Amino acid sequence: xxxxxxxxxxxxxxxxxxxxxxxxxxxxxxxxxxxxxxxxxxxxxxxxxxxxxxxxxxxxxxxxxxxxxxxxxxxxxxxxxxxxxxxxxxxxxxxxxxxxxxxxxxxxxxxxxxxxxxxxxxxxxxxxxxxxxxxxxxxxxxxxxxxxxxxxxxxxxxxxxxxxxxxxxxxxxxxxxxxxxxxxxxxxxxxxxxxxxxxxxxxxxxxxxxxxxxxxxxxxxxxxxxxxxxxxxxxxxxxxxxxxxxxxxxxxxxxxxxxxxxxxxxxxxxxxxxxxxxxxxxxxxxxxxxxxxxxxxxxxxxxxxxxxxxxxxxxxxxxxxxxxxxxxxxxxxxxxxxxxxxxxxxxxxxxxxxxxx
Ligand SMILES: Nc1ncnc2c1ncn2[C@@H]1O[C@H](COP(=O)(O)OP(=O)(O)O)[C@@H](O)[C@H]1O
Ligand SMILES: [Mg+2]
Numbered sequence: 001x002x003x004x005x006x007x008x009x010x011x012x013x014x015x016x017x018x019x020x021x022x023x024x025x026x027x028x029x030x031x032x033x034x035x036x037x038x039x040x041x042x043x044x045x046x047x048x049x050x051x052x053x054x055x056x057x058x059x060x061x062x063x064x065x066x067x068x069x070x071x072x073x074x075x076x077x078x079x080x081x082x083x084x085x086x087x088x089x090x091x092x093x094x095x096x097x098x099x100x101x102x103x104x105x106x107x108x109x110x111x112x113x114x115x116x117x118x119x120x121x122x123x124x125x126x127x128x129x130x131x132x133x134x135x136x137x138x139x140x141x142x143x144x145x146x147x148x149x150x151x152x153x154x155x156x157x158x159x160x161x162x163x164x165x166x167x168x169x170x171x172x173x174x175x176x177x178x179x180x181x182x183x184x185x186x187x188x189x190x191x192x193x194x195x196x197x198x199x200x201x202x203x204x205x206x207x208x209x210x211x212x213x214x215x216x217x218x219x220x221x222x223x224x225x226x227x228x229x230x231x232x233x234x235x236x237x238x239x240x241x242x243x244x245x246x247x248x249x250x251x252x253x254x255x256x257x258x259x260x261x262x263x264x265x266x267x268x269x270x271x272x273x274x275x276x277x278x279x280x281x282x283x284x285x286x287x288x289x290x291x292x293x294x295x296x297x298x299x300x301x302x303x304x305x306x307x308x309x310x311x312x313x314x315x316x317x318x319x320x321x322x323x324x325x326x327x328x329x330x331x332x333x334x335x336x337x338x339x340x341x342x343x344x345x346x347x348x349x350x351x352x353x354x355x356x357x
Contacts, residue, residue, distance in 0.1 A: 026117040028110070028144075029338035030102070031155075032135075034087050035177030035200065035305065037067075037101070038335040039109055042342050046335055047109045054101045055083045063100055075220040089197040090124055090179035091131050092138070099138055106142070117144045118345075120338045120353075122152040124181050125195035136356050149354045150341050152334060153183035153193060156303040159337030160327035164188050164352075169291040170298040171322075173280060174334065175306030177201045180276050182283045184291060189352055192286040194279045200306035203228055203272055210268040211245060215258045219247035227265070228309065234273050235311025237262045273312070277319040284320065299323040303333035 029040035032052065039048040050067030057064050058080050065073060073083050086098035106114055119139050123132050136147050157172040158164060162185065169186035177200045183193035208224040211217050219227075223245065231243045240263040249256035280300065287295065300322050302313055307330045317324040327333050341353060 025145075026110070026112060026114075027120070027342040028106070028114065028117045029120045029335060029342070030139075031122060031335040031338060032087055032092075032098075032102075033176050033334075034085065034090055034179065036331070037105065038332065039105065040335050040339040041109065042339070045339070046332065048105060049332075049335075050105070052087055052101065053083060053085055054097050055081055056097070056100070058082050061096075063104060066101060066104055071222070074222055088178060089199075090126055090176065090195075092135060095134060095138060099141070102138065103142065113143070115143045115145070118146045118148065118342070119144045120148040120150060120341055120345075122155050122334060122338065123149050124152040124179060125193050126179060126197060140356070147356045148341070148345060149356065150338060151183070151190060151352055153181045153190065154185060154352045155337030155341065156181075156327075156333040157183070157185050157301065157337065158340050159333035159335065160301055160303050160330075162301065167294075168298055169287070169294040171280065171283060171295055171300045173276075173300060173302050173304075173307065173316075175199055175276065175302065175304040177305070180279055180304075180306070182279050184283055184287050184295070186291060186294070191288070191291055192283050194282045196275065196279045198272075198275050198279075199304075200225075200228070200309075203232070203269065203306070203309070206268055206272050207232065207265065210265075211247070211258075211260070212250060214264070215245075215260070216250040217245065217247045217256055217258050218250050219245055223247065231262060232265050232269060233262055233310040234266065234269050234315040236266060273309075273315060274319070277316055280316065280320055284322070295322060299325060301325060301327055303327045303330045305331040 027042035031038040037052040041047050051071035053070040055065040055070040055073050064081055070083055077083055084097055086094045086101055092098045139147050153172050153174055156174040162170050165188055167187050169184050171184050174181045179197055179199050181195045184191040204221055204224040207227055208219055211219055240261040242259050242261050244257050244259055246257045307326055313324045313326050
């Protein structure tokens, strides 16, 4: 005689739970940025944020480090190790390495196969059809069920909380590591947009070059990025703080440290940041007259890590004459937007999402 015990009940419950997990669709969002990769899983949220950097062994091509650990190795590796960004200025430049990075990171965060997953990723205005095809094929080759593509500006606006269906146009700017995307969004779509291959990494290079030219001091790219994040400003500072930079004396080849002021850095950043303003002005100039009235009301919304540069909203507002605000959590807007997009895919047909099976 079989008694239905508490244990039997629990075993059946666990079995259903496991089946449920196996049978259920898994929605995975990937923001494959030039600087960072972020992964979202439905019902879990953002499960991974790490630099999109991979270190491999030169002789075998095998993975050595990935993410933050690989990023910290930049400029310090022996000859036997290569450190690379598989994505540059918003497009995949090393497909093999990109696949290694995606496979490794997805396996770390997914507790089941990607085979039943629906994956959503971003595309932007600078990508050619060939690049879009290559991106989707990389993901489809991992065996996932469907791939959805969403425009990066739309995803960042959605993630920042704008109402996409509204007829009140809004300008969304996404400043990443290697690209800046500007879009006028209204009624579920893009009215006018402009993308440039210019972002936070270009600002790092400007800082690095100016320190080399003016002080004969060679600093690494990571030091230049740290200087930008902790010290740079595009607003004329009232009290110019001082900072010590360490590097290599370009004349003697010996270690050297110098003191720079915030004003020095500010003077070198006005021209590069103007490039971002120019791309916003291009979109404003092409906007239909009715939409221009909306923009005056709704203003410009800044998203992406690059928009965190101190004084940037004020600088853009001054140069365009349009009020400018920084989104909450600018660095996460795109991945939040990708996540929100899954809820909408099931509800109605979205004209800004493309499905590839
Ligand atoms: N506080 C900050 N000030 C200035 N730039 C920042 C700050 N925080 C992050 N960034 C820059 O933002 C860029 C990364 O933003 P992100 O949106 O993650 O880019 P991507 O999507 O291209 O990977 C990098 O260039 C980084 O240096
Ligand atoms: Mg980005």
